[in-house]
Amino acid sequence: MTANEKQEALTPKKIARFVLRGFHRHFRSFQEETARARERFLQQEWTGVHQAARNRINFYDLRVDETVLALRQTHHVKTLDEEVWREAKRAYTELLVFHPQAELAETFYNSVFCKLFHRSYFHNEFIFVESVLSKRIPLSLETEYRTYFPVAEGPGAEGINETLRQIIADMDIGAKFVNLDRDIELLMTAFAQQAQVRALASFQFRIDVLKYPFYRNKAAYVVGRIVTEQEYFPFVVPILIRSDGKVFVDALITDVEQMLIIFSFARAYFMVQSRAPSALVRFLQGLMPRKRLAELYSAIGLHKQGKTEFYRELLQHFQDSDDQLVLAPGIKGLVMAVFTMPSFPYVFKVIRDEFGPTKPFGRDTVLARYQLVKRHDRVGRMADTIEYSDVALPLSRISSDLMAELEQTIAGSMEIEGDFLILKHVYIEKRLTPLNIYLEYADEAETRAILDDYGQALKDMLAANIFPGDMLLKNFGVTRGKRVVFYDYDEVQYLTDVNFRELPKSTDTQDQLASEQWFSVAPGDVFPEQISSFVFANKRLREIFLGLHSELVEAEYWLSQQRAIKKGMLPDIFPYPQSIRFVNQFK
Numbered sequence: 001m002t003a004n005e006k007q008e009a010l011t012p013k014k015i016a017r018f019v020l021r022g023f024h025r026h027f028r029s030f031q032e033e034t035a036r037a038r039e040r041f042l043q044q045e046w047t048g049v050h051q052a053a054r055n056r057i058n059f060y061d062l063r064v065d066e067t068v069l070a071l072r073q074t075h076h077v078k079t080l081d082e083e084v085w086r087e088a089k090r091a092y093t094e095l096l097v098f099h100p101q102a103e104l105a106e107t108f109y110n111s112v113f114c115k116l117f118h119r120s121y122f123h124n125e126f127i128f129v130e131s132v133l134s135k136r137i138p139l140s141l142e143t144e145y146r147t148y149f150p151v152a153e154g155p156g157a158e159g160i161n162e163t164l165r166q167i168i169a170d171m172d173i174g175a176k177f178v179n180l181d182r183d184i185e186l187l188m189t190a191f192a193q194q195a196q197v198r199a200l201a202s203f204q205f206r207i208d209v210l211k212y213p214f215y216r217n218k219a220a221y222v223v224g225r226i227v228t229e230q231e232y233f234p235f236v237v238p239i240l241i242r243s244d245g246k247v248f249v250d251a252l253i254t255d256v257e258q259m260l261i262i263f264s265f266a267r268a269y270f271m272v273q274s275r276a277p278s279a280l281v282r283f284l285q286g287l288m289p290r291k292r293l294a295e296l297y298s299a300i301g302l303h304k305q306g307k308t309e310f311y312r313e314l315l316q317h318f319q320d321s322d323d324q325l326v327l328a329p330g331i332k333g334l335v336m337a338v339f340t341m342p343s344f345p346y347v348f349k350v351i352r353d354e355f356g357p358t359k360p361f362g363r364d365t366v367l368a369r370y371q372l373v374k375r376h377d378r379v380g381r382m383a384d385t386i387e388y389s390d391v392a393l394p395l396s397r398i399s400s401d402l403m404a405e406l407e408q409t410i411a412g413s414m415e416i417e418g419d420f421l422i423l424k425h426v427y428i429e430k431r432l433t434p435l436n437i438y439l440e441y442a443d444e445a446e447t448r449a450i451l452d453d454y455g456q457a458l459k460d461m462l463a464a465n466i467f468p469g470d471m472l473l474k475n476f477g478v479t480r481g482k483r484v485v486f487y488d489y490d491e492v493q494y495l496t497d498v499n500f501r502e503l504p505k506s507t508d509t510q511d512q513l514a515s516e517q518w519f520s521v522a523p524g525d526v527f528p529e530q531i532s533s534f535v536f537a538n539k540r541l542r543e544i545f546l547g548l549h550s551e552l553v554e555a556e557y558w559l560s561q562q563r564a565i566k567k568g569m570l571p572d573i574f575p576y577p578q579s580i581r582f583v584n585q586f587k
Helices: 003-007 012-035 037-043 047-073 082-095 102-116 156-171 180-192 256-262 277-287 293-299 304-320 363-374 400-409 435-441 445-462 509-513 528-535 539-553 555-566
Strands: 145-148 205-211 214-216 217-226 231-239 247-249 336-341 344-351 384-396 415-416 421-432 477-478 485-486
Touching: 012 037, 012 047, 012 082, 012 102, 037 047, 037 214, 047 102, 082 102, 082 156, 102 277, 102 304, 145 156, 145 256, 156 180, 156 205, 180 247, 205 277, 214 400, 217 277, 231 256, 277 293, 293 304, 336 400, 384 509, 435 445, 435 477, 445 477, 445 485, 445 539, 528 539, 528 555
Parallel strands: none
Antiparallel strands: 145 205, 205 217, 214 217, 217 231, 231 247, 336 344, 344 421, 384 421, 415 421, 477 485
16 A cells, blocks of 8 residues: 555455455455465464464464555545445445455455444444355366366276376375275276276266365365266265375265265365355255355355355345244353354353353353364364354344243343344354263164264264363263264363372271261362263163273373373374275175
8 A cells, every 4th residue: 555545545455455455465365364274284284284384274263354544544444425335335245256266255354344343233234244146157166176088098997097197196195105006996886886887987987086185184185076877976085194194095985965964064174275265165065965155164264254155144144034033942051141043053151241160261262162173183073163243133033931031040141123133243053962862762773873973973072182171971962973063162182181090098997987078179070980970860861881992981091192192192083984984895
């Protein structure tokens, strides 16, 4: 910005260009960090992977704050000139007609405006409550994927073989394969086992593959689809790297349910390069129709766009439904007031004004712990949260019981303005069946399976350096895929910050009969031996759990996990079944 420009009046077109430059700085930083995922994978810098994920989350707010500060200080934007900002939105819209990240730029503009001005102006006249993407020339999905025609490479198996070889070459992983010929053969064998594609000849289909690998944790994923005249079949191919730097194809995933788990809301965000994210996301939605746009944008690390898409979905749902917001089923929490809408698969969580006596911490601690989880690898076991400020909910949609509860518990976090209840700060999560409620209706086989997965969920979190704190069953949920996911973060800590101890043993009869604890306990002490009795009041459930995961009540197991983390040993946690790995499937 030159000195002359600073002295001139800030016109709508200048505002539009200025905000768009801020967005471009953000997206450039985001893409540069994303592009480095390939090198981190090749160098096996696994701790760097987690730091990069945190960096990407922070980039957005840094660039928004930078843009807002410049508008306030350099351009003296203090009060809203309504006509100027109406025209600024129109000018900004014109700049986005052929913009490959138009929807992201809209969200960035919204964020800047909302930081500058009062929420009474947060409507479509000034911000992009509704996207104007539909009014633009739509981006072709072909901008994000390559198409391969096996018939052009040769008849029969020869053409398919060469096509798979070309797909892997175009992914440009950057490392030698342990045995590429064997991997191609295993892929062809695995494809042939799929009932849908088993009988297809090379001239009966094409293959569409997204141009760049999806990097997450210790894997690179190739994502695509087989297209026939009648339908298409999605697939994911994970590629892993050995300690010697050579890579190999680990599996072929064609089950959509398994793909949904790989792209789960309970996992860390992927790093994948994209010139046109809207085209990429719509390709993915074609593979997994149950996934909402909000979830898919978040899955590729564009969580702010995920927030925007979710809010639009919420507004649309209010228009299309008439049921009321009610208290969420289950045991009330001591830290959060939780409510939901039966027809909408999410819950709303607001921090209570006062906590129960067993929660010796305050609001700031809760905020920090939710941020810890947001920036951490959630290993498929911790639900992602969408965090909002100043959410307006129509009073007509709030049940009387819920309103009474909110007035009693979160009065300091809410206001009533006209026909709306304004929540100053709210978390929104996918609605799950609380584990304690699930167990009330589960049969014997379901009970055993879900308790096994509960124990595995604890182990996965420990391996990722997360101590859940409160392990009561009510704080875990069950997904529609029958996976156990943790969702109550007010007591979350790093595992390495906890002091695990064995319960002291005493031969003194008076100690054993004492009504109070006879040994000293420091604030950070945890006794794993108490977990089974604390979590499982029901003897039958306790015996099943101990038969499956007895090591979880031994202090040494928790201490061994701490030692592994301190040595920098990160676990291999696969988002797909061990049984479909080629090493186990084709012995």
